[in-house]
Amino acid sequence: MTASASSFTERPLPRWKRAVLKVGSSLVAAPGGGLTPRYALALAQFVSSSRQAGREVVIVSSGAVAAGRAIVPGALESGAVMAARQALAALGQAQLIGLWQRFFERPVAQVLLTHDDLRNRRRYLNARATLLELLRLDAIPVVNENDTVSVDELKLGDNDNLAAFVAALVDADLLLIASDVPGLYTANPRDDPSARPVDEVAEVGESILAMAGGAGSVIGTGGMATKLQAAAKAAGAGIQTVLFDGTDADALRLMAHGAMRGTLVRASLSRTAARKHWLRHAPSAPGAVLVDAGAARALSEKGASLLPGGVVEVEGDFARGDIVDVRAAEGAGARPVARGIVQYSARDIRRIARRHSREIQALLGYTYDDAVVHRDDLVVL
């Protein structure tokens, strides 16, 4: 590496309560094969100290394939490459979770996701509920792509993009991408000695994307290109991204104290504004939830959640996780008052309509949420 870490300037870290920390293979793969605790220890200490300060962190960790390579050396050189990578990921995943568990007193939870899980709204809601519950239980979720079923169209492509999806999924304020490079340079510093550090990116446009080269090591996959794609996705969801050096214990100490050294990719919209914009413009499912005048007022004037007690009628057929219009049953006519992601299917909302939230369990045999539409998932029209 020709450019030095000190050439990035120290600046304040944006304030955050919940972050996703993406750890690249380059940080957990040992040079001779298998995994190394060398950098994972300081990264885990950062997570633990953040937790003690009342902040929550979801880890997205690569390294399963690297771990698997040491279990069955030579597997990638024989047979189908895709199947071999998948088999190595399955072999190495247990060790990867084992590596992280070594550094935490709190329990570590393995979460494996695919693109399909995040595209399908019902699975999206379920994945979100699981991750949020794990945080509430004070566990450390460690996410990786589910390589066993992630081929071609199912593949997210890389864990940088997966981390951006997870950040949006759990409503994180910050996406922290740790790699083996101090941040974004104007060109790949491994190839170009004149590459200069970029402290801040206001928007990931063509000129920024053109700076990115491929992976720096045989272990890493996407290089800077996928990190910038991830940062752009996060920015679209109102989440800021920090690209920093996970081998630099000092960079981690700075972040634990509210400062940073690396590249900050800004988000133009706030998280709430980005989510509301998405809800407003995403296609809604056929059907509607009709509410009484009190519920219509609570939604439009107080931004409250829609509780089953305020639901009068359900039109059409939709599934849990769909975006559905909410209309006033009378008075305001056919105009929707709000639109949001429903926690229950049309069939189940019909069964809990006009009833109290505490009756949901008895009526349906399960409960996802007290609300039919949670206020975080709702936009007033």
Ligand SMILES: Nc1ncnc2c1ncn2[C@@H]1O[C@H](COP(=O)(O)OP(=O)(O)O)[C@@H](O)[C@H]1O
């Ligand atoms: N413009 C750039 N600035 C910084 N690093 C770059 C740039 N272009 C390419 N890279 C390469 O990206 C690598 C990090 O990506 P990658 O190897 O995929 O790591 P990880 O395994 O952490 O995801 C760096 O080691 C560096 O060589």
Ligand SMILES: N[C@@H](CCC(=O)OP(=O)(O)O)C(=O)O
């Ligand atoms: N699921 C793969 C992740 C591959 C990947 O995206 O690696 P990286 O570019 O180092 O984050 C593994 O655990 O090996």
